[in-house]
Amino acid sequence: MEKTFLMIKPDGVQRGLIGEIVSRFEKKGLTLSAAKFMTVTQELAEIHYAEHKGKPFYEPLLTFITSGPVFAMVWSGDNVIALTRALIGKTDALAAAPGTIRSDFAVHTNFNLIHGSDSPANAEREIGLFFAPEEIVHYEHSL
Numbered sequence: 001m002e003k004t005f006l007m008i009k010p011d012g013v014q015r016g017l018i019g020e021i022v023s024r025f026e027k028k029g030l031t032l033s034a035a036k037f038m039t040v041t042q043e044l045a046e047i048h049y050a051e052h053k054g055k056p057f058y059e060p061l062l063t064f065i066t067s068g069p070v071f072a073m074v075w076s077g078d079n080v081i082a083l084t085r086a087l088i089g090k091t092d093a094l095a096a097a098p099g100t101i102r103s104d105f106a107v108h109t110n111f112n113l114i115h116g117s118d119s120p121a122n123a124e125r126e127i128g129l130f131f132a133p134e135e136i137v138h139y140e141h142s143l
């Protein structure tokens with residue numbers, strides 16, 4: 001079963017969109033495997049976004065992601081990385097397809113509500129950064 005790391009960013013938390021966003025993944029039929037309401041430290045932000053170091057949006061991104069609490073999650077399911085990215089929509093809210101989370105609720109690339117892993121390798125890396133192995137709950141839906 002594939003796993004991915006999703007994180008509702010400070011803008012999503014402050015706008016009261018945790019329930020709306022989680023609901024979309026639940027209704028799709030994906031499985032929630034872990035969740036944590038937390039503040040991202042500067043150190044964690046720098047590791048998580050290391051690939052963007054040196055880009056013009058890097059420093060504002062670190063300031064933003066550490067500015068308030070986030071809702072970090074692990075979701076599981078067949079093709080969960082591609083499925084969650086499809087539900088989230090493109091990084092640029094202007095390019096995100098109607099019906100996606102970013103199209104429906106975001107207006108700016110810097111405040112795009114949610115992060116989703118883009119590959120199995122990054123999913124494994126990001127899950128490991130935010131969650132201890134014992135925090136991941138393994139179970140089967142019975143319904």
Ligand code: CMP
Pocket residue numbers: 052057061091109110111112114115116
């Ligand atoms: P995220 O999926 O969290 O990964 C990197 C983040 O940087 C991205 O979402 C955006 O919030 C932010 N960002 C700002 N400008 C850009 C850009 N031009 N390209 C990619 N990401 C950007």
